Amino acid sequence: MGGNISTTGPSRPVTQEYRPRPDFFRIACLLASILTITLLAFIVGEILFKAWPAISKFGLGFITGIQWSPNREVFGVLPVLIGTAASSFLALLLALPLGLAIALFLSEDFLPPAIRQVIRFVVELLAAIPSVVYGLWGIFVVIPLVQKYGAVIAAKFGFIPFLAGPAYGNSLLTASLVLALMVLPTITAISRSSLVAVPYALREGSYALGATRWETILSVIIPTAAPGIVASGILAFGRAMGETMAVAMLIGNSQRLSWSLLSPSNTLSALLANQFAEADGIQVSALMYAAALLVMLTLGVNIAGEAVLRRTQKATAGLR
C-alpha cells in the first residue's frame, strides 16, 4: 500500500524522502480481529471449563432430563430446551409473514419514497427499544390480553393439547408475542434489502410477459429473494433464542413440561438470568452447561443464517 505515492510532485515541497513503513492501520485491524476471535474462544473455553464438572457428572442425561431441582441436585434441561425452541419458533411464525409483508410494501412503489423511508425508519427503530421496556410493555399490555382471552380460548378449544387450560397470563404465548415484535426489525431489514436487490430487468421481463403486479411479486420477486428472506428468518430465530430480560419477565419461569401455549414455560437464557446469583456448587456447573448449550445453539443458528445469506449474494450476483 502507498508504494505508488509520488513524493516529488511539483506543488508539494519535499521535506522528507519517502521511506516504506510498516502499515500500522493494517496491523491495528489485524490485532483487533485476532483479539475478537480470541475473546470468543476464551469465553467458550471458560464456559466449558466451568461446566466440566456437570458435563462429566450428568453427560447427555442433562439434555434429556425433565426435572430441574437444584435442592436435590437433579438437573435436566429438556423442558427448558423445548421452551427455548418453542418460544423462538412461535415468535418466528408470527413475525415472518408480518415482516415479509412490511418488507414487500417498503420495497415496491406503493407509496412515495419519502413515506416509505419514514415507515422503514420506524420499523427499524423497534430494534433500538431496550429489552426491559418490551418486558414492561408485555406485563402491562400483553399479559392482561392473554389473561382475558386465554381463559376463553382454553374453555372452548381446551381439547386441543396446545390450547389446554388452565390459562396463565405469564405463558409461552405471551413471551412469543413480545418476541415476535422484537425480531420484526431483523426480518424486515434483511428481507427488504434482498427484495430491493432483485434486478429491475427481472420485473420488467415479468411485466412484459403480461404478468400482473401480484403475479410478479409472488412468482418472480419473492422466489428470487427467497434465500435472503430465509436468512432473515434464521437470524431472527437466533436473536429470539438469546433474548433474556423480556422473556424472563413474561414466560412464567417454570421448568415443567407442558403441551399448552397457555402454560408458563422457561428458556435457557431466562433460567440463567434467574438462578446464577444464588447458585453454588454443582448448580453453577449445571448452569454453565446450560450456558454452553445456549452458546452452541445461537452460534449454530447464526452461522447457518450467515451461510444462507452469503450463498444468496453469490447466486444473485450474476443477475445484477
Next chain:
Amino acid sequence: MTRNILLATLLAASVFQANAATALNASGATFPAPLYLRWAADFHKANADTTVNYQGVGSGAGVKQFSDGITDFGASDVAMSDAEITKVSGNVLMLPATAGTIVLAYNIPGVQAGLKLSRDAYIGILLGTIKSWNDPIIAKDNSGITLPNLPVTVVARSDGSGTTAVFTAHLDAVSADFASKVGSGKSVTWPVGVAGKGNDGVTALIKQTPGAIGYVEFGYAENNKLTMAALQNKAGNFISPSIESGAATLASVNLPENLRAFITDPEGANDYPIATFTWLLVKKTYTDAAKAAAVKAFVNYGLTTGQAVAPELGYITLPANVVAKVQAALATVK
C-alpha cells in the same frame, strides 16, 4: 508549581485522614438489607469515623464473599453449613441480628384480608391438588367468606433465595407429601404455577393475577399492601401475620449454644408458623484490631438501639434473652 504540589499533598493527607477512619464492607442477604442500611446510616450519624457499606447481594453471594475475605462481615438468611464453616477454618460466628416472617399473600377479587388457610389447604394449594378457590377444603374454615370459582395460580420465586429456603423448610417439616415431592432448599421445583424474580417480582405477579397466591417477606407484603392469609399453626390455631405473632414465635424458640436455630414448625398456641432468624457472619478473630472494634460496635448498636427501629420496617425485635446470648458471643470477637 510548588503551591500545586503543596495543595496536592494537603489533599492527599486529608484523603489519608478519611481512610484512617474505619470503613467496614459487608454484603449478603437482601431480606434484612433495608434494616441493615438503616442501621448503617444511623450508626454513621452517631459515630462519624465509622462507615458501614452494606450491599444486598443475596445470602449465597454474601457467604461466598465473606469466605473469600472480600467483606469484613456478611449476612445470610440461611445459617452457614458445616462445610462452609470448615472452608473459613471455623473463623466465623453466626449472630442472629433480626428476624422476620414469611406470609402467603393472595389476590382474590372480593375477598379481603383474613382468609384462613389450614395446613391441608395451603399444602394442597402449593402441591396443586387444590385447583380452585371454592374448594371445600378452603371453604371449610372460611364460613363467612364467599369464595369465587376462580382457578388458583401459585406464584413462587424463580431465583434462588433464602425466603424460599425458609418457606420450604417449614412445608417440608409439616407435610410428608411435600417433603417427598418438592423438598426444601433455596431453589426448588414447584409442581404448579408461575415464578417471579425477587420479592418484587412475586409481588407484581400476585397483584396482576386474579386468583394468585404467593410467598413473600412480611415487611415487603405490608409495604405493598398485599392481603395476607392467616395460617394454621401446630397448635391448630389460625394466626394472622403481624409483628406480635412473629415475636410470639421467636419467644418460644430455644436458641442453642452456636446460635443456629431453624424454626420449622413452632409449637406455641399463638405462634405464627413461618419465621426465621437472619444472621450476621463475623470473624472470631480479625487481623486488624480497629476493624474488630468497629464490627463489635456496629453489631452491638444493631442489637440494642437498632432493635427499636426493626418493627417500623416490618422486622421482629429480638427477644431480650436472645439479645443477651448474642451479645455474649459478640464479646468474644477479637
